[in-house]
Amino acid sequence: MQRGFSIVKKYEHDNLNLPMRATQRAAGYDFQAAESFVLPSIWRLPFLKILWQIRHNETIASVDDEKATKVLKPLLVPTGIKxxxxxxxxxLIANRSSNPLKRGLILPNGVGIIDADYVDNPKNEGEIFIQMINWGLKDITINKGERIGQGIFMPFLVTDNDQQQVKQTRQGGFGSSGIK
Known part of the structure; x- marks a missing residue:
């Protein structure tokens, strides 16, 4: 059985580093950001307005709710890695332990799961993205090459009747198998 990482074509000339374990006994392979960008703080007016309305038992208009929801939406940090x-x-994609403690960065889904059939999918070549939300008070710049998460290869088990169930071929990319 083989396992490993490679760089997606989009980033093949960008000098990205493949994920590596930092120490001899580390379980996780450190993932880095493929490009620099700003991860905005959630503490913006639309979100604060909703909190104020909730606190004061006011009716929340759907337009305010939509604006606040956009502020709370996680951003996908590209890694350029499959x-x-x-x-x-x-x-298994997990947060670095220092991200919430030192920077207020969390993974809103807790952990990410990259299935074996995600690699080379037709939507995005299997590029791994890490969802993040910035709970800190200030916007945070994530620099290219900065460690943002870690990946741990894990085995899984299936049920006794799994072979009897009809399976489809993955069609979708991030967050979707493409199967309805």
Whole structure:
């Protein structure tokens, strides 16, 4: 069984580093940002306005709700990396322990799951993105090459009747198998 990482074509000339373990006993492979960008703080007027309305038992207009929801929407940090692995494995994407503590950055989904059939999917070549929200008071610049998350290869089990269930081929990219 083989497993590992490679760089997606979009970033093949951008001098990206493949994920590596930092120490001999580290479980996670450190993922870096493929490009620099600003991760805005959630503490913006639309979100604060909703909090004020809730606190004062006011009716929340749908337009205010939509604006606040946009502020709370996580951003996808591109890594430029794809992972290949055995068919009964997945790559668990977790936050770095220092991100929430030192920078207020969290993964809103808790962990990400990269399935073995995500690699080379037709939507995005299997590029791994890390969802992040900035709970800090100020916008944060994430620089290209900065460590933003970690990936841990894990085996998984299936049920006794799994082979009897009809499976489809993945069609979708990030956040979707493409199967309805």
């Amino acid at each position: 992972a290949y692995m055995g068919e009964n494995e997945y790559l």
